[in-house]
Amino acid sequence: MDSFHKELGSILWDHCGMERTKEGLTHALHRVRALKSEFWQGVKVTGTNEELNQALERAGRVADFFELGELMCIDALHREESCGAHFRAESQTAEGEALRDDDRFAYVAAWEFCVSGTPVLHKEHLEYDYVEMKQRSYT
Numbered sequence: 001m002d003s004f005h006k007e008l009g010s011i012l013w014d015h016c017g018m019e020r021t022k023e024g025l026t027h028a029l030h031r032v033r034a035l036k037s038e039f040w041q042g043v044k045v046t047g048t049n050e051e052l053n054q055a056l057e058r059a060g061r062v063a064d065f066f067e068l069g070e071l072m073c074i075d076a077l078h079r080e081e082s083c084g085a086h087f088r089a090e091s092q093t094a095e096g097e098a099l100r101d102d103d104r105f106a107y108v109a110a111w112e113f114c115v116s117g118t119p120v121l122h123k124e125h126l127e128y129d130y131v132e133m134k135q136r137s138y139t
Contacts, residue, residue, distance in 0.1 A: 004039050005062050008032060008069050016072050021089045022080075029073040036066040071111055071119060078121065081105050093135070102133045 015021075015028035039062065047053040082091040082098030083105065091099045107123040114120055126133075 004035060005065060008035060008065055012069050016076050019087050019089055020076050025073050025077045032069045032073060075109060079105055100135055
């Protein structure tokens with residue numbers, strides 16, 4: 001189980017970290033799904049139901065990490081802009097600053113887990129009364 005955990009962490013760090021690309025996120029999503037499938041086909045949980053089963057607890061944590069990692073990739077692929085920690089390499093100004101797309105992405109995203117495997121996006125649109133949304137420059 002530790003090898004799955006380490007490899008998943010490495011994939012997310014390399015492709016769904018601070019700087020992201022569509023190509024890297026697509027690769028990460030495919031790799032996460034393949035690892036998740038491999039995990040579920042080969043997971044073996046030892047122990048008994050007579051006492052606290054730490055192997056079962058660890059397996060559950062790794063399974064949760066797969067769900068979270070997959071959803072992080074889906075969300076990052078969906079948000080085709082740079083804003084805060086969502087930095088897409090393809091979404092920059094000519095000066096290399098993060099390029100926001102407030103017309104399409106001025107909302108808080110909440111993803112609903114579905115048994116079918118396809119998460120559902122719920123949006124809470126952001127409305128500001130006293131602050132003007134605008135492109136920021138950090139130079």
